[in-house]
Structure formats: structure tokens, C-alpha cells
Amino acid sequence: MYDLTAIGAAFANLADPFTLLMLVLGIALGLVIGILPGLGPPIAIALALPFTFYMDAIPSLILLLAIYNAAIYGGSISAVSVGIPGTGAAIATVLDGNQMFKQGRGGEALGLSLAASVIGGLVSVVALAFIAPLLAEFAIKFGPREYLAISVFGLVVVVRVAGASLFKGLLVGCLGIWLTTWGLDELNGAERYTFGTYHLYEGIPLVPFLVGIFAVSEVLIGAETALRKVEFDVTSLTVKLPGMKVLSQLKGNLMRSSVLGTVIGIIPGEGAAVAAFFAYSEEKRRSKTPEKFGTGIPEGIVAPESANNATVGGALIPTLTLGVPGSPAAAVLLGAFLIQGLAPGPTLFDERPDIMFSLFLGLFLINVLLLFIGLIAIRFAAKLIMVPMSVIVPTVLLLSVTGIYSVSNSLFSVGILLGAGVLGYVVRKLGYSIAPLSIGFVLGHILENALRQSITIADGSIAEFFDTPIGIGIYVALFLTIMWGPAMTWIRGKMEGVEDA
Amino acid sequence: MLSQRMANIVFLILLLVAAAYFAWLAEGFEAAGLLASSGLPSKFFPQLLLGLIVACAVMVLLAYITKGSAGGDEGQTVYGSPIDAVRGLLTLVAMIVAYVIWRNVGYVAMAAFLGPATLATMGVRNPVIYGVVLALAACVYLVFSRLLGTQF
Numbered sequence: 067m068y069d070l071t072a073i074g075a076a077f078a079n080l081a082d083p084f085t086l087l088m089l090v091l092g093i094a095l096g097l098v099i100g101i102l103p104g105l106g107p108p109i110a111i112a113l114a115l116p117f118t119f120y121m122d123a124i125p126s127l128i129l130l131l132a133i134y135n136a137a138i139y140g141g142s143i144s145a146v147s148v149g150i151p152g153t154g155a156a157i158a159t160v161l162d163g164n165q166m167f168k169q170g171r172g173g174e175a176l177g178l179s180l181a182a183s184v185i186g187g188l189v190s191v192v193a194l195a196f197i198a199p200l201l202a203e204f205a206i207k208f209g210p211r212e213y214l215a216i217s218v219f220g221l222v223v224v225v226r227v228a229g230a231s232l233f234k235g236l237l238v239g240c241l242g243i244w245l246t247t248w249g250l251d252e253l254n255g256a257e258r259y260t261f262g263t264y265h266l267y268e269g270i271p272l273v274p275f276l277v278g279i280f281a282v283s284e285v286l287i288g289a290e291t292a293l294r295k296v297e298f299d300v301t302s303l304t305v306k307l308p309g310m311k312v313l314s315q316l317k318g319n320l321m322r323s324s325v326l327g328t329v330i331g332i333i334p335g336e337g338a339a340v341a342a343f344f345a346y347s348e349e350k351r352r353s354k355t356p357e358k359f360g361t362g363i364p365e366g367i368v369a370p371e372s373a374n375n376a377t378v379g380g381a382l383i384p385t386l387t388l389g390v391p392g393s394p395a396a397a398v399l400l401g402a403f404l405i406q407g408l409a410p411g412p413t414l415f416d417e418r419p420d421i422m423f424s425l426f427l428g429l430f431l432i433n434v435l436l437l438f439i440g441l442i443a444i445r446f447a448a449k450l451i452m453v454p455m456s457v458i459v460p461t462v463l464l465l466s467v468t469g470i471y472s473v474s475n476s477l478f479s480v481g482i483l484l485g486a487g488v489l490g491y492v493v494r495k496l497g498y499s500i501a502p503l504s505i506g507f508v509l510g511h512i513l514e515n516a517l518r519q520s521i522t523i524a525d526g527s528i529a530e531f532f533d534t535p536i537g538i539g540i541y542v543a544l545f546l547t548i549m550w551g552p553a554m555t556w557i558r559g560k561m562e563g564v565e566d567a
Numbered sequence: 568m569l570s571q572r573m574a575n576i577v578f579l580i581l582l583l584v585a586a587a588y589f590a591w592l593a594e595g596f597e598a599a600g601l602l603a604s605s606g607l608p609s610k611f612f613p614q615l616l617l618g619l620i621v622a623c624a625v626m627v628l629l630a631y632i633t634k635g636s637a638g639g640d641e642g643q644t645v646y647g648s649p650i651d652a653v654r655g656l657l658t659l660v661a662m663i664v665a666y667v668i669w670r671n672v673g674y675v676a677m678a679a680f681l682g683p684a685t686l687a688t689m690g691v692r693n694p695v696i697y698g699v700v701l702a703l704a705a706c707v708y709l710v711f712s713r714l715l716g717t718q719f
Contacts, residue, residue, distance in 0.1 A: 120715055231638030233630070237623035244616040254598035256609035259589070282662075289658035290651040292689040456691045460682040461703045463662060467669075468678075468707055472717040477670055484666055488659065495655075496575050497640050514612045521607060 069419045076423035079124045080431060088125040089428065092132025093436055097443040099133070100140020101450045102458060106153040107137040107338070107395040108504075109284055112277040113462065115401055116469030123406040123421060128428040130402050134395050135378050135432050138338055139183040139440060142371055143447045146175045147303060155338030155374035158346040162359065162366025169362050173306035178364050179371045180440045181308050182320060186372030187433035189324035190331065190379025195426040197332075201387040202415035208388075208536065210519035215540035217513045220390045222544055223333055224505045231497075238498045242506025243513055245270055252511070253518060265478040273401045274470045274483040275507060279500050280398065281466045282487025285459045287494060292455040305444045308364075316368050319349055327373030331380020331392055333547075338374040338393065345373030379429060386410050386422065390509065394501050397508045405473070568644040569652070572631050579628045583621060590617045650690075657688035674719035678704045 079085060092114075099110035110133045118126030141153030146163035159179060166175035208216070221243075225235035248259040249269030260266040313320070323345035330341040349369040350359040359366050381392030382399075389411040391397035403410050408418065415422055470483045490500050524531035532538060596609040630637040646652035661684040669677035682700035691697070711717040 117715070231627065231630070233623045233626040234638055237620060237627060240616050240619045240623065244613060244620065247613040247616065251596070251598065251609040254609060256596045256598040258596050258609055258613060259592065286655055286659055286662075289685065289689050290646065290655040292654070293691070454696065456686060456689050456696055457699055457703070459658065459689065460685040460700050461707075463685065464678060464681055464704055464707050467666075467681075468674075468711050468717075471674075471719075472711050472715060475718070477666075480666065480669070484662060487662075491655075491659065492578070495645050496578055497571055497638060497643075518607050518612065 069423075072419035073423050075420040076427050079420065079424045080128075080427055082125070085125040085128055085428075088121070088129040089132050089432060090435065090439065092129040093136040093432060093439045094443070096133035096136025096138075097140040097143075097440065098450060100137035100153055101143050101443075101447050102453060105137075105284065105458070105462070106141065106155070107134050108276075108280040108398050109462075110134070110137040111395055111398040111402070112273075112281050113465055113469065115273055115277065115398065115405070116473045118402050119405055119473045123408060124424050124428075126406060127399075127402060127421070127425060128432075130399055131378075131425065131429055132432045134399065135187055135375065135429065136436055136439075138374050138378060139180070139187075139371075139436060140443070142179040142183065142367075143176065143303075143444060144451050146179060146367075147172060147447065148451055153338070155342050155377075156370075157339060158342040158370035158374075159367055161346070162362050162364075165360065165362030166367070171362065173304040174308070174364075175362075175367055176303065176305045176444055177307040178312075178367045180305065180437065180444070181313065182316075182323075182368040182371035183375040183440075184433050184437045185320050186324040186327055186374070186376035187378060187436065188430065189321070189372075190328040190376040191426065191430045191433060192379075193325075193328045194379035194382055194429065198383050198387050198422070198426075199415060201383060202412040205387050205412040206416070208412070209534075210516040210523065211531070211534040211537045212540070213388075213512055214516035214520050215534070215537035215544075216384075216388055216390055217509045217516060219540050219544045219547075220384070221502065221506060221509055221513075223547060225502050234498050235502045238493055238500070239502035239506040242503040243510040245275075245507055246510025247514065252515065263478075265476070270507075271474070271479055271482055272404060272508070273473060274479045275486045276398050276401055276504060277466050277470060278483040278486025278488075279490040279504050279507075280394070281462055282483060283490030283494055283500065285462045286487065286491045288455050289459045292459055294455075303444050303448050305441055307441075312364065316364060319365055319368050320372050323349065323369045323372040324376045327376025328380040330373070331377030332383050333392070338377045338395075341373040341377045342370035345369040375433075382425070382429075386425070387412060387415070389512065391505060394504050397504050400508055568646060568649065571640040571643045571645060572635055574645045575631050575637065576628065579624045579631070582624050583628075586617045586621050586624070590614050593617070654689050658685050661685050661688050675708070678708055 095114065096110055099105045099113070100107070111130050114130060114133055118129060121129070138153060138155050141151055141156035142159045142163065145151040145156035145159040146167050149160050149164035151157045151160055163175045163179060166172065221239050225232065225239050246269060248266055250256070250267050251258055326345050326348065327341040330344060346366065346369045349365055350356045353359065353365065377393065381396045384390045384392045385396040385400060389400070389409065391400055400410060408414060408421070466483060467480050470479050471477065473479070490503070493503065494500060520531060593610040593613045598609060627637045635641055646655065661681070665677045665681040665684065668680055679701070682704050683697055686697055686700060712719060
């Protein structure tokens, strides 16, 4: 499980100057994109994806991991300083972070968010390094019925957290899966929705579709309000890192929020934003002075920031061990594995343990370096916050189309990118979430193959179809996850009734 | 302004029509030779999903018709203001025109068109921003063509 040769190779891989350069560059790019309002981690990874086509597996994956991790943290800088979260994950940070900034304690708030992000990230890397190999060893026993259960679990959980309407989430989730049925049938070679073009024989390509759904739809929405100005008159930001005394006072909060973030990251869904809010409300609930939350207190920054960065390591656990993405950003990251000819899953741990350990060690190093690069980036953040949306929209559009063309050398892929962008724009404008759409698209092939193989194995018998203890365990976990919210609401309602009486 | 209710009703009706069309298309999926008899037919999974899409679309449609909203969007509009709608939709059109230019004229013409066209659709009048965007477009071209060796 812990192959010492592979661990040694991982150290050697990370000592490579080009890999280190990509690591530092990834952190810097992630911070820039995270700070720019509206451009979150999935877009950051999607925009960098075409460049990885020209690299070896390890530097390319390290680059994208660094972007993913740093973009989540970068969102908190604009959340604290202007009250506009750079990413969805930083929305909870606005509540106390921006209040502290307005009270003249901006340096302290930025220092707390940076330290909490690094600690949350490090806790999740440790969890990733210990849980992922164990889960991979267990998952090697999985057959079609278990993969079907895992995929159904992932999709249903994403649909549940994606928006207020369950049916809207389910609709776009099914739409995402259905789009994967285009192309030649993998099991018997039948042509499905190819419309007479050979371009569609391999189906709708993953990378252009995901870049379109995330990046193009976002810039189209950004174009509507591009001329609105950001009220910000600071030319340079300063940062004051918390001392050991402050960290010691907040250690319970930091550990609880980091563990919570890691666990929520493992469950497929909109991890970082959900984890940040969950950790914030949990700390508020535990606090002896909950009324102080939202007025500008360190606890209100530390909880969401440690939790949202902890989701990175958590989301990578199902992504690397099962090939089931733990978040939309992880779904885009899967595209990078495919570009490199790697299929994430339990067999990858057997075949390329050096890559897996390089990723674990790389993520650890990314979090350590984030502390130092973050300190420098904060000084320049004021300039980035002032970059107008009118410059971002055409530049991101051009980068997206050029990047996709450079990967495939095909204008057909650019067409798919734009088509997916229009689809993403339409569904978002109509109040649907794109998370189930993207995760459905990533899981579609696994789901279809697993379902068809499971039905064939069962040979018409329902008992045989469910004759899988692991699968039943997953379905029970899914049932409990669905029932948890309504059950807790019911119990709280009953208890309040008793107290009132 | 276009309400969420009206826009969703139109979208869902179009989706139902499209689902019916694609389900009909799926009837023609045929595997050649010996593979044709192996396992479930190719149309099974797409038609299953189209069935689920139709079921969900009907539920959302009913919610909009009877309650006026689905997922708490009662009284909301698709766009914040008419000018937002014009800017968003014109940017979309500029993007599609740029793609057509790329197909028919070439990459450089597309890159030179896309930036100024989207700035114009967004209502930008500042010439400095036009200059910055064109300079960034030139950088993107140089990075991909010279550094990464992409043949446009």
C-alpha cells in the first residue's frame, strides 16, 4: 500500500525544477483567478487545462492542483477587502472578514484567512494520504454493481445540494448523463446521435464541454454587468499573520472546521461553499457568544476558510480512488488525467503509485508554499481587484477558444466549447445549477456501463441485481444522507414543541 | 422583463419536444453483426434518461403553472434590466460571429474581431480598454503560436 520505492520516486519527481516551477506558477495563477470576482476554481483549472497537453503527467497535475488549492484561498482576499467573494467558497468569509476590514483590522483578517486556509489544506492532505490508498485497496474489489451504486450516490448527493428545486437539479443531472450517450456505443458499436459526422464517434469531448460549461457561461453572465464599478480606494493591502497565542485560542475551531471540510469534500457535491457555510454555522452554534458572529470576529473567518481549503484533499479522495469527482473542480481535474492518458481509479494506485504519492506530497508542498506566496500576493491583490470585467470577458473567451483548439487542432472542439457555453448560460439564467450537469457528464459513461453490465449479470433477477453487500451499504448511506436533513428538522421541531410546552 | 416563470415554461416545452424527437431517433440505433445480440439494446440507456428528463420537466412545468415558481424564484426575472439582457445576448452573438469568422477567414481575423466586438456589445467606450484587450489578444496568439507551437 505504501510503496517506499514509489514514495522515493515521488520525492524525486517533486525535486524536478520544472515541476517546482509549475507548482509556484500554479499557486500564483490560482491566487490571481481566485481574487478576480466570478472566476472560481473550476474555471481556473479549465483555462489552464490546454497548456497541460504539452507537459508530462506530474508537472501538469501539480500545476492544476496548485491552481485549484490557491484559487479557493484567493477568493477570500476580495471577500475580506471589498466584500465581494472571488469564489462561491468565500461567501461565508464575507460576513466577518469584511466587517473586520471596515473596522481597520484588514491585515489581521487577511492573515487569519491565509493561516486558516493553509492549516485546513494541510489537514486534508494528511487525510488524503491515509484514506486514499486504503480506499483504493478496498475499491479494487468493486464490480459494475458497486460502481453503479457509487455513481448513483454521487449524482443524487450533487443534485440535493445544487439548488432549491430537486427536480431542476435532477433534470440537468440527467441531461448531463444523456449527453454522454452520444457517439459509438462502447458495448456493441452502434452509432448513437452521431448525425453522420465522424467527429462524434468518440462522443462529445470532455474538456471542451467542461471549459464551455464553466468558463464561457461565466463570462457571458459577466458581460451583462461588465460596466459596474467596484468601490475600492485602497492601493495596497497589508497582512498580519496570527501568532501562536491566537492560533492556540482558535485550535479547536481550526481542527473541527478542517475535519468537517475534509468530510464534506469527500461527499460529491458543491464541496467548498457548502463546507464553508456548514463550518461557520457549526462554530456559531457552539459559541457562547453567537450574536458576535457577523460583527467581525476571528472565529467567523477561521471556520469557513479552514473548511473550504480542506475540501480540496477531501474531494480528491473519491476522484483519485474511484474516478468519481468530489466537486465540479475535481470533475475538470479528471479531464487533465484523461489528457495524460491516465484513468483515475483503484487500478491507478497499483499501476502508477509514483504519480499518486507525487500528488499527495505535491499538495502538501502547495499548502506550505501558499503561506509565503499568499503573503506576497496579498500586496498586489488591490490592483487585481480593480481589473474591470470588461477586460476579463474577451480575454477569457479568447483564451478558452485558443486553448481548446491547441489541444485538439479541431474547430469542431471549439464548436462544442461554444455550444456547451450557450447551454451553461441558458440553464444558469433559468435558475438551474451547472454542478449536476458537469458531474452527470463526467459520470455518464461509468453509469451506463455499470448499469448495463449489472442488468446482464442479474439476468432479470432483482435479488441478483442487489446481491452486493458493498452496494447495499452505499444505497443505505445514500438513504441516510437524504433522510438526515428532514429527520433533523423534524426532531428539532418536536424538541422546540416540548420546550414551549 | 422576461419572468423566470415564462422563460422556464417555454424552455421546458422546447425540452419536451426535443426529448420526444431524440427518443424517436434512438429507435433507429442498431448494432451491426454479432454484437447486435449482446446485452441490452443501445437505445435502452438514452431512452431511459430521456424518460427521466421528461418526468422531471413535467414536474417543474407543473410547479411553474400551478405555483408560479420552482425553487423559490417567484416573481424573479431572467435579467436584472433590459440593458443587461441586450449586453449578454449581443456578447453571445459576437462570440458566434467570431467562430464563423475563424472558420471562413482564419484565427487572426477572429482574434482581432472578438475583443473589440465583445467590448462594443458590453457598451465599453474607453479606447484604453480596447488597446489593452487587443494587446492581450496579441499575447495569447504569440504564446500559443510561438511558445506552444500551435498551427492556426
